[in-house]
Each structure stands twice: as structure tokens, then as C-alpha cells.
Amino acid sequence: MTTKNVRVKIDELKTNLGLIKNLDLSVGKIVDDSWTEPMGPTPMPGLTTLRDWDMTLLNKYKPFYMPDCDLCCLCTYGKCDLTAGKRGACGLNIADQSSRIVLIACCIGAATHNGHARHVVDHLIEKYGRRYPLDIGGLNVKVEAPVTRLVTGVRPQTLGDLDEVLTYCESQITHLLSVAHTGQESSNLDFESKALHAGRIDQVGMEVADIAQVSVFDFPKADPEAPLIKMGIGTVDQSKPVIMCIGHNVVPSVGIIDYMKEQKLDDKMEVVGLCCTAIDNTRYFDRAKIVGPISWELRFIRGGFADVVVLDEQCVRTDASLEAERVKAPVIAASEKNCIGYKNRTNDPADQIVEDLVSGKVPGVLILDPEKVGEVAVKVANRVAPIRKKMKSLPEIEEIKELAKKCRNCNMCQRSCPQDLSIPKAIKAAAEGNYAPLADLYEECIGCGRCEEACPVKLEIHSFILKIGEKNMLEETNYCRSGRGAIQDVEIRSVGGPIVLGEIPGIVALVGCANYPHGGKDVYDICREFALRRFIVVTSGCSAMSAGSYRNEEGKTLYEEFPGGFEAGGVLNVGSCVSNPHIAGAAIKVANIFAKRNLRGNYEEIADYIHNRVGAVGLAWGAYSQKAASIASGFWSLGVPVLVGPHGSKYRRMLLGREDKPDNWEVYDARTGDKVNVGPAPEHLFQTVETPQEAMVTIAKLCIRPNDTWKGRSIKLSHYIDLHKRHYGLMPPDIDRFIRTPADIPMTMKDEITALLKAKGWKESIIPDPTLLPRMIRKTKE
Amino acid sequence: MSCEPWQCAEIAATKKANPIQKPEIAVAMIKRAVRPILVVGSNATARFMEGKPLIDFLIDFANASKVPVVATAHMVSEFLKRGYTPAGYMSAMDIGNRLVDPTWQGLDGKGHPDLAIFVGLPYYMESLILSGLKHFAPDLKTMTIDNLYHAHASWSYPNSTLEAWAENLKVMTLKFKEGGN
Ligand code: SF4
Ligand code: SF4
Ligand code: SF4
Numbered sequence: 001m002t003t004k005n006v007r008v009k010i011d012e013l014k015t016n017l018g019l020i021k022n023l024d025l026s027v028g029k030i031v032d033d034s035w036t037e038p039m040g041p042t043p044m045p046g047l048t049t050l051r052d053w054d055m056t057l058l059n060k061y062k063p064f065y066m067p068d069c070d071l072c073c074l075c076t077y078g079k080c081d082l083t084a085g086k087r088g089a090c091g092l093n094i095a096d097q098s099s100r101i102v103l104i105a106c107c108i109g110a111a112t113h114n115g116h117a118r119h120v121v122d123h124l125i126e127k128y129g130r131r132y133p134l135d136i137g138g139l140n141v142k143v144e145a146p147v148t149r150l151v152t153g154v155r156p157q158t159l160g161d162l163d164e165v166l167t168y169c170e171s172q173i174t175h176l177l178s179v180a181h182t183g184q185e186s187s188n189l190d191f192e193s194k195a196l197h198a199g200r201i202d203q204v205g206m207e208v209a210d211i212a213q214v215s216v217f218d219f220p221k222a223d224p225e226a227p228l229i230k231m232g233i234g235t236v237d238q239s240k241p242v243i244m245c246i247g248h249n250v251v252p253s254v255g256i257i258d259y260m261k262e263q264k265l266d267d268k269m270e271v272v273g274l275c276c277t278a279i280d281n282t283r284y285f286d287r288a289k290i291v292g293p294i295s296w297e298l299r300f301i302r303g304g305f306a307d308v309v310v311l312d313e314q315c316v317r318t319d320a321s322l323e324a325e326r327v328k329a330p331v332i333a334a335s336e337k338n339c340i341g342y343k344n345r346t347n348d349p350a351d352q353i354v355e356d357l358v359s360g361k362v363p364g365v366l367i368l369d370p371e372k373v374g375e376v377a378v379k380v381a382n383r384v385a386p387i388r389k390k391m392k393s394l395p396e397i398e399e400i401k402e403l404a405k406k407c408r409n410c411n412m413c414q415r416s417c418p419q420d421l422s423i424p425k426a427i428k429a430a431a432e433g434n435y436a437p438l439a440d441l442y443e444e445c446i447g448c449g450r451c452e453e454a455c456p457v458k459l460e461i462h463s464f465i466l467k468i469g470e471k472n473m474l475e476e477t478n479y480c481r482s483g484r485g486a487i488q489d490v491e492i493r494s495v496g497g498p499i500v501l502g503e504i505p506g507i508v509a510l511v512g513c514a515n516y517p518h519g520g521k522d523v524y525d526i527c528r529e530f531a532l533r534r535f536i537v538v539t540s541g542c543s544a545m546s547a548g549s550y551r552n553e554e555g556k557t558l559y560e561e562f563p564g565g566f567e568a569g570g571v572l573n574v575g576s577c578v579s580n581p582h583i584a585g586a587a588i589k590v591a592n593i594f595a596k597r598n599l600r601g602n603y604e605e606i607a608d609y610i611h612n613r614v615g616a617v618g619l620a621w622g623a624y625s626q627k628a629a630s631i632a633s634g635f636w637s638l639g640v641p642v643l644v645g646p647h648g649s650k651y652r653r654m655l656l657g658r659e660d661k662p663d664n665w666e667v668y669d670a671r672t673g674d675k676v677n678v679g680p681a682p683e684h685l686f687q688t689v690e691t692p693q694e695a696m697v698t699i700a701k702l703c704i705r706p707n708d709t710w711k712g713r714s715i716k717l718s719h720y721i722d723l724h725k726r727h728y729g730l731m732p733p734d735i736d737r738f739i740r741t742p743a744d745i746p747m748t749m750k751d752e753i754t755a756l757l758k759a760k761g762w763k764e765s766i767i768p769d770p771t772l773l774p775r776m777i778r779k780t781k782e
Numbered sequence: 783m784s785c786e787p788w789q790c791a792e793i794a795a796t797k798k799a800n801p802i803q804k805p806e807i808a809v810a811m812i813k814r815a816v817r818p819i820l821v822v823g824s825n826a827t828a829r830f831m832e833g834k835p836l837i838d839f840l841i842d843f844a845n846a847s848k849v850p851v852v853a854t855a856h857m858v859s860e861f862l863k864r865g866y867t868p869a870g871y872m873s874a875m876d877i878g879n880r881l882v883d884p885t886w887q888g889l890d891g892k893g894h895p896d897l898a899i900f901v902g903l904p905y906y907m908e909s910l911i912l913s914g915l916k917h918f919a920p921d922l923k924t925m926t927i928d929n930l931y932h933a934h935a936s937w938s939y940p941n942s943t944l945e946a947w948a949e950n951l952k953v954m955t956l957k958f959k960e961g962g963n
Contacts, residue, residue: 064875064878064879064882064909064914065914065917065918066878066910066913067913067914067917068910068913070795070917071796081796083916083917085915085917094917178937190845238800302861371811412790415788415789415790415958416791418906420788420789420904420905454790509922512865517904522940561901643895646904646907647906649874649906649907649911650906652910654875656875656879658880658883659876684875687873687875688873688874688875689855689873689901690824690855690873690874690907691824691855691856693856694856698873727855727856728859729858729859729862730859730862731865
């Protein structure tokens, strides 16, 4: 890309008007005159540009609302009671309100990722200039930003190009959020369409953030052999000063790691992380350690491991600073989005800030200069570590017994626990000296602390669980593969055919947060099941950590057991939350590189292609955040089904197909224009699954696509049938819906299925060239 | 026995379930229904009373009451293992989504259910589905026979102990056995 613009950069200029410093002026727009791919119909779509596509999906997968609240309280006309069809003072009903909440969640998610991207891109432009070239994987990745190309029609080549892309995204988010104002949109389906648009913008924002950081910080570049990273509290050398970084934005951590290296302290200290910052730290520095997912913040701080806590943005417990104070660990707030009420010390000399933190004069500071964060964090950790001596805020075991005797058996802890854990029973047992029931809670507890807030006698229940589980905690030593980033073009070339034909039975992406119903082991089990079945298993974020937190019979973690390539039987971690577009990007690249469809500004056609041909499914087993909502929305919009675990039902709206309604499953055959019933493939776009067993059966089923060849279909069906029989105890009753010709029938089950088809009065049908878009029909009927 | 939602923050209901003070009342309601169904969730094998899993109590109840069972998640296999064949099985979201469709003709194609009884789903999921039904299936009555109060149902037992729950389920089963159905 060439940028036909004028750039003036003046570091210092004395003029009659005074002294001008750091002036950086750019005039002009990006004109890409080297990209020959023709522009598609929808570059930089506005709010309604892709509305027809959205409505096509929403007609096939209708919203099922489960309002979390009967009321709306968003304006002063309210509160309005919207129960069972009543309208509010503004005329809104509960379906509209429910979809409005979905839109708001998706806007928050999209704004958060785009805000993150904006911070990273602006920071990097300031440091390295707009012309800094993007490099996602050298010659291995020519389609460097598939989502951005698809949505915006821009092929970004420099940091400056990303700035332009973000400007578009920011304008869309502003418009989208404005739609949620009272007296704007009045149809639930239009709210839903806008939520899908927020998902598209979210994907672009995430992609921008990740390709910027991959390029500049030299993260693994589309590397199937990205390093294996030590993970777990047990891997942290507690004899060393420990800096703990929590959040999602790697920029302050880069300041820390650079300073440590500069001072040659990198093997004398530990930098550990929680949540996505942890993953991105390891992409920058392979000796950084991951201690765990978002839900382990209290575990790590109360356990006393951290000498300095550095908080950046997103999913940071808002009481992390108070918890750190209890263990006398100074806190550095490093993001303008999370200032914690601390004084802004960005412009103070580093040594003065260090003195104030070490002496305990202040518990924490706000520093918005990442390099200064680095210097202060390293110096403070080294001075504080010998004083703190890893001070914990956990009780001793004997104390637990005594404290537990205060329990009134009021049940408020259990009633406040999102997991409905049997806490009162465990406390009662502890009072009698039996700690086994408390130990049983360790794996399922998500560390939210709600039990403690509810307890009328102020028992620190979560700390009790941690203390009893301490031995396990200290033995946690596993491996996570560092985030590899994008999928290489050559990998797409070799698996594109088998995916589209159905011979690789599917791509399963386990992504998102750690609000699991029964601990992280389910994530591991699901990943392993599908890797052994030679699906392509992709992970990111906290799910990537949980996937690596358990071992097989030979003592190997998933990332040691399976290769890290985008291949049948591969288990690959793309990276942090903002790396999720590499998963969407892989599906887009199948359409582009394998099927040679133009992707530039050609959203609808590519989404239609993916929806009908690429057997990809996302599972966010522990999704909790608004960002997870917008990430899911970006996948829905591409026609990729997403499943969430039971807590995901709280997103309050599913997008469900009706398997029992035949008209739901008609597509056009692009060759003839005929309508062909292809069965419920895929059946849903967004669905909550209740148990891991249900998740596994549903994943296998949702990988089925209308375009599967007979060979691919029979492979997919054999996995679906096998898992269904194993977990549901019988042959799937809907199998006839997925068999188009006798060749689709898995060989080993021929007799059983043939009999079943006969009983159902099954008729043979054709395998169409499937599309939902009338304009893709090549020959219309007379 | 309290009629506050079991999970503390689940309070936002303007139209709250009538409490079922005695199992006989639930039995009378079920008998009055023409096309009831019983939706059984994954806690059926995770809750234990009197040394038996909840599902055993539910099989007895279903056999006695002849209310057709819809098993959610992977519970169908648990029913089959115990020699009981449910009338249907599907994801909890699917049964909720069918129940809000007035044109859905039920599992047997003979007519839309007029009473949906829920038991054994994770509390918050059950609560959300009941909310969906309260708002979008105004003609459908809903009931839960859990031991936890669900504000969004039409009828719910108050919060009670496992012992009281076992007793309620047994009494309901007995009443159906005694009185036919
Ligand atoms: S936005 Fe509408 S429904 Fe909500 S409180 Fe205001 S008037 Fe009532
Ligand atoms: S900290 Fe653990 S035990 Fe306490 S309420 Fe949260 S999940 Fe339940
Ligand atoms: S809330 Fe506190 S007092 Fe009440 S049962 Fe739980 S531990 Fe005991």
C-alpha cells in the first residue's frame, strides 16, 4: 500500500510564536493502488448495509429471549414493567428490550476491543511512526488481515493504515450505541441486526490490535511451533521477586520486560500474568509465566505470591487493589481505563514513585507511561520482596476450624454462589476438623468471592477453600503453547479442500473466559476428544490456559500431546482475546485462498460461503463478559455457530433453528436456482449447552454443512453418531435428515441406518451448490 | 420455608410464582392440565436424597403420573439406563423455544402443552427459561417441582431442604398412584 499523504514531523522548532515540540502532521487518505483485487459491494459497511444478510440469518435462526429482568430502568420514565407483552412508557416491549440489551453488550465488547486497539496503535505510531510495516508471518501470510479486508475493503500494510481502519470502526460503534437510546430502534430484529454489525466491527478492532502487536513486538508470527510456556502457580520461583500483571493490554508489560532485560534482571525476577495479558506476555518473552485464567486473581493475590501487582485493562477485579493492600503488595494502575482512584504519577521521577510505594506511603499509583511502569515495577518488586516475604492473607488450617464454628448455617453463602456449591456443609465439616468437603470445592470454585460478601459473620470462605487447596495450587505446573497468531496461507491451502469437502470433520474453537460450571477440566476433555477425532482444535484466551492445565496418562499436556499446526488433530492456541479474528480469518481464508473467492469488501458472499461450507463451531464454555458477547456476534454474523456453557444462558438470547420445521432448512442450489432442503445444517447459531456431554454431541452435529461431499458427510456423521450413542445412549433420531444419498451412510453402520431410513420413509436428495443468496444463483429457471 | 428466589440476586420479578404449600396442590394442578410435560435437567443425577439420585424419584413420579418426560442435556441416557424411555429429549434451549411457539404441537404432534413442569436444571438456567416462558408463552402454565423457589414460574415450591423435597416427590407420586390420573 502506498499512502498518498504528506507527513510533517518536527521534534523541536523555535519560531516567533514560541517553541513547538513533537509536532506530527499527516494530511491525506490512504489510496491503495497496488491491490488489484476488485472492490466488493460492501466496503466499510454502515449500520444497514448488511441488514439483508442479517435478516436472512435471523429468519433462519430466530431469537429466543429469556429476559433476566421484567423491568427496564434505562430512562426516567421508568422503571417500566414489561412483563408478558406490556409496553413501557416509550412504547418498547420485552423482546425489543432484550435485544437492546444484547446490542448494548455487543457495543461494550466492541468498544472495549477497539479502545484497546486504539491504545496499542496510537502508542506504537508515536514510538515507531505511521509507516512502520506490518508483518504477521512474512511470506507465509500474504492475506495478513482477512477480517479487515473483508469488512472494510482495506489491505493494511502499515501502522498508519490501521489508524484509518480504526477511525471507521469508532464511527460505527458510536452510531450503534446511539441506537440503544430511548426512542430509537423499535424492532427487536433491527436491534439484533445491529448487534451483528457490532460483532463485525469488534472482529476488525481485535484484528487490528493483534496484528499491530504481532508486527511490532515480534510475537510468534503464525508459528505452529510457538514456544511451550510454563504455566501454573507451581512454576513460579518464589525465592525471586514476582511482578504480577493482570488484564489484557500487553503494552505496560512490555515496558516491564524491556527494563528487566536492560538491567540484566530477567533471570533474577519472575513476571507472571493472569488473563490475556499473561498470554501476550509469553508471546513477547518466553520466560514470562502464565499463572491462570481470570478467575484466579484472588487465588494469586491472597496466596501472597505477587510483590507488585500491575493492573492494565479489562476483566481486572475492581477490588484487586484492595486485596493487594492486604498482602502489602504495591499496585501500579497502568491504563487510563482503570485508574483505581490513584494519583497520576506519570510525570514524577521514577525513583520518587518507587520510594513512595516501597515505604508504604501510598498503596498504589497511576502511571500511564509504559516505560516508567517498567522501571517502577522492577525497582519496587526488588525492594519490596525481602520486606514482604510473600506475605499471604490466608488463614492457617487450625484457624479455619475455629472460625468455622461461628457459622450460623444460614445458607446465604450457597445462595450467593454462582455455582450453588454446598458451602455450609463444607464449613460445618471444617468446624469438626474434616476439611475434605472444603477441598472438594477447590476445583469448581470460580473465585468470585460472593460467598464472603454474603456471610453475615464475615467468614472468608474463599480463603478457606484456597488454604485447604494450597497444596494443589502449589503443585500446578503445566504447559500452555504461546499464542501463535495467524494461520499460514500454506496451512489453509493444505486443509481448505478437506474442510470444505468435509473430510476434516470440523474446526472446533474453544475460546473465551473461565466462568465454567464445574472447573476447567471440561475444556481439556472436550479439546482432547476432538483432537483425537482429528478435528482441528483451536484455543484462545483463558480457555487456552484451561486446555493446557491437565495431563494425559503419560503426563503430557494437550500442547505436548498434539501438534500446534492448523491441521487434522492439531491443538493450536492463537493467542489472547484479540487474537480471535485469526480463527474467523482462517475460515475467511479458506473461502479466499482455497476457493478463490474475492474477499475485498465482499462480506455477504464470504459469510454465505463459510456458513454453508466451513464446518466450524465455537465453544465459549465459560463465557462471561460483554466482550465474549461481541466476539460471538462476529462469528454469528459470518454464519458460524457458537455454543456457550450453562452460565452463557445469562446472555438472555439464543439464536435457534427449528429442526422440526422443514422450511427452515431450504437453500438455493446455485447451479439451478432450485430450492433444496439440506436439513438442519447447522441447526443453531447460538445455543447454551448444559453439560460437557451435550457440548460434545452438539459440536459434532453443528460441524455438518450442506456442502459436505458424501465422503465428508459420512465421516462427520460417524463422529456425531458415535458421540450421540456414547453420551445419549442411542442412535440420533434425526439421522435421516442428514443423509442425502446412500453414500452418506457411514460404512460401519450401514445396516442399522438403512433400516432406520426405511422406517422413516426417507427419500434420496441431491447435494446442492448451497447458498442463501439469490444473487449467487448462476442460472435462474425460465 | 421461604419464597425468595434461591439465588440471592435473582429478584427482578414483578409477577411471582404462587407457592406450592403442599404436594397435594401440585398434584391437583397437574391433574387439571390436559397436556402436561415434565422437563428434566442435568441435576437429575447430581442431587441425592435418601441415598438415591433425583432421577430415581422422577422416574417413579413419571410412571405414576404418566406425565411425558423431556430429558435435557445428556439425561436421556440416564433414563434409558434405568429402564425408562422419556417421551423426548432435546436441549433445554430447544424445549424452551418450542414452548414459546403457539403453533408447536407437542412431542406427539397432538397439541401444544398447557403445563410445563421443570425440575433439575441448573438454577439460573431454569430461572431464565421460566422467564422466557412467562413473557413469551402467556397461555402456558409453568411449574417447578424443585426444592428451590423459582419466581418466574406460575407455581413453585418454596425453598426447602433435601429431606422435604424427597418427601414432596414421594407424596406426589403416591397421590397419583392412589388416585389414578
Ligand atoms: S427506555 Fe422505555 S421501557 Fe425503558 S424505562 Fe424508559 S420508557 Fe420505560
Ligand atoms: S468464591 Fe467460590 S465458593 Fe465463593 S461464591 Fe464464588 S464460586 Fe462460590
Ligand atoms: S453465609 Fe456464613 S454463616 Fe451463613 S452458612 Fe455460609 S458460612 Fe455459615
